[in-house]
Amino acid sequence: MKREIPLIITSIAGIVFAVSYFIPHYPFGKAENIFGDWISIVSAFAIWLGMLNLGEVSLRKIIRKTEGWQLGVIVLVSMLVMLIIGFSSVFNAISSGTSHMAPGTGLKWMYDYTFSPLSATMFSMLAFFVASASYRAFRARSLEATLLLVTAFFVMVGRVPLLDPIVNALGITDFPFFSAVADWIMTYPNSAGQRAIMIGIALGITSSSLRIILGIERSHVGGDA
Amino acid sequence: MTLTRTANSDDRMQRRQRYKNAHTRSSSIALALTLLCGLMSPVGALAQDEQPVDSAAIAPPPAPAVNVHAEDTPNDKGKSATITWELSPDDTSRGIIDGYVVLRSESPSGPFVDTVGKATIGKTESLDNGAIDGVEYFYRVDAYRFEIDADGNQTFVASPSVVWGPTTTKAQWFNKKLGVMLFIFLIVAFSILQFITQAKTGKSNLWMANILFIILLGFFYSWVMAIIAAITMVLFLKDFYSGSEIFLRKIAGIEAVEEAIGRATEMGKKIFFIPGIQDMNDVQTIAGMAILGRVAQVAAEYETWLEVPVSKSMVMVTAQETMKDAYSRAGRPDMFQEAQVHFVTEDQFGYAAALDGMFVREKPATIFFMGAFFAESLILAETGNEVGAIQIAGTAMPSQLPFFVAACDYTLLGEELFAASAYLSREPRQLGSLKGQDVGKALFLVAMVLGLIVVLLGEVVDLPSWLYLQQYFKVD
Numbered sequence: 001m002k003r004e005i006p007l008i009i010t011s012i013a014g015i016v017f018a019v020s021y022f023i024p025h026y027p028f029g030k031a032e033n034i035f036g037d038w039i040s041i042v043s044a045f046a047i048w049l050g051m052l053n054l055g056e057v058s059l060r061k062i063i064r065k066t067e068g069w070q071l072g073v074i075v076l077v078s079m080l081v082m083l084i085i086g087f088s089s090v091f092n093a094i095s096s097g098t099s100h101m102a103p104g105t106g107l108k109w110m111y112d113y114t115f116s117p118l119s120a121t122m123f124s125m126l127a128f129f130v131a132s133a134s135y136r137a138f139r140a141r142s143l144e145a146t147l148l149l150v151t152a153f154f155v156m157v158g159r160v161p162l163l164d165p166i167v168n169a170l171g172i173t174d175f176p177f178f179s180a181v182a183d184w185i186m187t188y189p190n191s192a193g194q195r196a197i198m199i200g201i202a203l204g205i206t207s208s209s210l211r212i213i214l215g216i217e218r219s220h221v222g223g224d225a
Numbered sequence: 226m227t228l229t230r231t232a233n234s235d236d237r238m239q240r241r242q243r244y245k246n247a248h249t250r251s252s253s254i255a256l257a258l259t260l261l262c263g264l265m266s267p268v269g270a271l272a273q274d275e276q277p278v279d280s281a282a283i284a285p286p287p288a289p290a291v292n293v294h295a296e297d298t299p300n301d302k303g304k305s306a307t308i309t310w311e312l313s314p315d316d317t318s319r320g321i322i323d324g325y326v327v328l329r330s331e332s333p334s335g336p337f338v339d340t341v342g343k344a345t346i347g348k349t350e351s352l353d354n355g356a357i358d359g360v361e362y363f364y365r366v367d368a369y370r371f372e373i374d375a376d377g378n379q380t381f382v383a384s385p386s387v388v389w390g391p392t393t394t395k396a397q398w399f400n401k402k403l404g405v406m407l408f409i410f411l412i413v414a415f416s417i418l419q420f421i422t423q424a425k426t427g428k429s430n431l432w433m434a435n436i437l438f439i440i441l442l443g444f445f446y447s448w449v450m451a452i453i454a455a456i457t458m459v460l461f462l463k464d465f466y467s468g469s470e471i472f473l474r475k476i477a478g479i480e481a482v483e484e485a486i487g488r489a490t491e492m493g494k495k496i497f498f499i500p501g502i503q504d505m506n507d508v509q510t511i512a513g514m515a516i517l518g519r520v521a522q523v524a525a526e527y528e529t530w531l532e533v534p535v536s537k538s539m540v541m542v543t544a545q546e547t548m549k550d551a552y553s554r555a556g557r558p559d560m561f562q563e564a565q566v567h568f569v570t571e572d573q574f575g576y577a578a579a580l581d582g583m584f585v586r587e588k589p590a591t592i593f594f595m596g597a598f599f600a601e602s603l604i605l606a607e608t609g610n611e612v613g614a615i616q617i618a619g620t621a622m623p624s625q626l627p628f629f630v631a632a633c634d635y636t637l638l639g640e641e642l643f644a645a646s647a648y649l650s651r652e653p654r655q656l657g658s659l660k661g662q663d664v665g666k667a668l669f670l671v672a673m674v675l676g677l678i679v680v681l682l683g684e685v686v687d688l689p690s691w692l693y694l695q696q697y698f699k700v701d
Contacts, residue, residue: 021400021403022399022400022403022406022407023398023399023400024300024301024302024303024396024397024400025302025303025396025397025398026302026303026396029302029303029396030302039504039506042539043504043537043538043539046537046538046539046542047538047571048538049538049541049542049568050537050538050541050568050571051568053538053541053567053568054567054568054569054570057564057567057568060564067586068586071582115572118574118575118578119572119573119574119575122574122575122577122578122601122604123574123600125604126600126603126604129603129604129607129608130603132607133603133606133607133628133631133632134631136631136632137630137631194623197623197626197638197639198623198639199666199669200638200639200640200666201621201623201639201640201643203413203640203662203665203666203669204621204639204640204641204642204643204644204662205508205621205643206410206413206414206417206662206665207413207417207643207644207658207659207661207662207665208508208511208512208643209508210414210417210418210658211647211655211658212511214421216421216652216654216655216658217515217646217647217655219514219515219517219518219519219547219550219551219646219650
């Protein structure tokens with residue numbers, strides 16, 4: 001029964017969702033909202049599971065003095081500091097009738113001066129990763145890679161307002177040639193490729209959903225196929 | 226109808242001149258009606274009581290919107306009416322008309338005090354999403370503008386349209402806009418189910434079901450579509466009916482899974498499996514979990530350490546159950562430790578930073594990325610590439626696929642992610658569903674090629690019947 005009950009719930013939920021897509025009438029029209037609320041509630045409770053797990057893994061690392069145990073200390077201290085400041089900001093907000101994220105609160109300060117800069121730093125590193133990945137991908141080692149390189153060249157120079165003014169100033173063309181080529185590549189070959197992938201994904205989701213609803217695919221509930 | 230507000234203005238005279246011009250374009254009947262309604266309106270009366278306005282300084286109200294029409298919004302869950310109108314003759318530029326307000330009442334004589342929608346100039350439609358199903362409503366659309374009088378006061382000048390009603394709202398039992406979608410879904414689902422049946426029984430006995438399906442399709446939807454469905458079924462499913470063995474094309478990324486796990490075993494290093502950053506309500510995460518089950522089974526057989534850092538608590542619990550079961554299937558339940566699956570953080574870039582750190586410190590031999598990824602995809606894949614891990618990625622996020630293709634050794638493109646679990650299981654019914662999926666794709670191709678031919682020939686064939694045929698290939 002440990003496997004059958006989740007499978008039955010999955011099947012019923014899957015069928016209700018599929019039907020509600022085509023039938024807007026009550027109660028089907030409300031199914032998405034109802035299930036969405038349930039997911040939010042379960043997720044809110046489940047986050048404690050995650051926190052406990054993180055604490056347990058970090059603590060175990062510290063006690064056993066495994067390699068990199070110092071990182072466990074940083075994780076635990078950061079988590080505790082953020083929890084204390086967060087809860088104190090919430091309690092202050094309740095007593096004063098303001099928002100827990102209002103300017104001047106501890107939580108807002110932590111968010112603005114620690115969390116946001118750290119997130120921004122990670123996101124900014126993407127630029128360097130894009131550069132190194134592009135360098136590898138655009139090496140003209142085969143016909144396909146060469147085509148990719150040429151296409152990428154036109155898209156990049158078309159997106160940067162550098163070559164068009166030069167070409168126009170030299171009198172070679174009197175319209176933004178590189179921008180036009182880049183737009184054409186993005187509008188036609190790129191859109192066609194994206195749509196082909198999207199159609200494949202839609203079919204894959206249909207097939208996968210049917211397997212799950214019918215109980216053929218059950219490895220996600222810890223069962224044999 | 227006037228509503229007075231205080232404001233300052235420097236271009237009073239210019240505006241007044243524009244209003245005079247507008248006045249010459251307004252019809253006298255509409256103007257008389259407008260003024261009459263405006264004077265009789267309670268809001269107008271109240272406003273005039275508050276702040277008397279010099280009538281000589283006020284330009285005539287704009288001409289009202291015409292042909293106002295309201296109806297129940299189609300294909301929805303109720304509680305919504307769609308109000309449409311034709312533009313006021315004065316709807317030429319801002320200043321003469323500033324927009325429209327849609328007012329609602331339960332009586333044709335008013336009062337119309339419930340503002341249920343607003344529209345800017347040039348717009349001819351608004352939705353009333355606050356209706357109660359079954360209640361009769363009357364609607365009026367007021368064309369309005371703001372005007373500044375000689376004293377610098379801003380006034381709200383509006384001219385009401387003819388009242389439309391009654392209109393009631395109700396929920397629909399079928400979204401007709403999705404008719405084509407339902408048709409496609411049924412075709413694909415039917416072909417998948419047929420192949421699952423074939424895989425299970427070894428032969429097809431669904432001829433009668435096919436014929437019934439085509440008849441129902443023709444009767445309830447379109448005989449043209451029924452004929453197309455019949456032809457494609459005969460063309461593409463003839464092998465199926467003959468009971469021949471299912472052939473599946475090879476997918477390089479899936480074929481390489483065992484090799485990648487074997488490499489980690491030989492090197493004595495660990496394997497990382499990253500199930501994306503979405504929760505269990507995302508079908509990509511579910512597909513990722515299914516693949517994890519297969520990967521974990523092979524890793525258990527090879528006695529290689531598999532680690533799954535996750536960003537969602539529910540994914541953590543699911544992954545633990547999946548792996549526990551996989552290790553049992555492999556005959557090594559003792560090898561599984563719950564610490565193999567651990568929560569990191571829900572934050573996208575915090576998760577990426579933590580994983581990058583793990584990759585750099587622990588230098589895994591193999592990394593799987595299977596699920597939904599966003600901007601962190603390249604941050605993770607490039608770091609994995611830097612540390613020399615063999616990487617197999619799979620996602621159905623089209624915008625992230627190029628990054629994985631550039632940084633990983635193998636990439637499962639879109640649908641291949643959903644096929645991977647079935648492919649790895651080699652279970653006949655799952656393989657049948659894959660074949661059905663491929664047939665569905667073939668049907669799409671046929672439909673697209675047919676549509677292309679029909680539309681292109683439509684340029685030279687000028688027949689009503691051809692136009693009728695074309696409409697079946699149009700997608701809203």
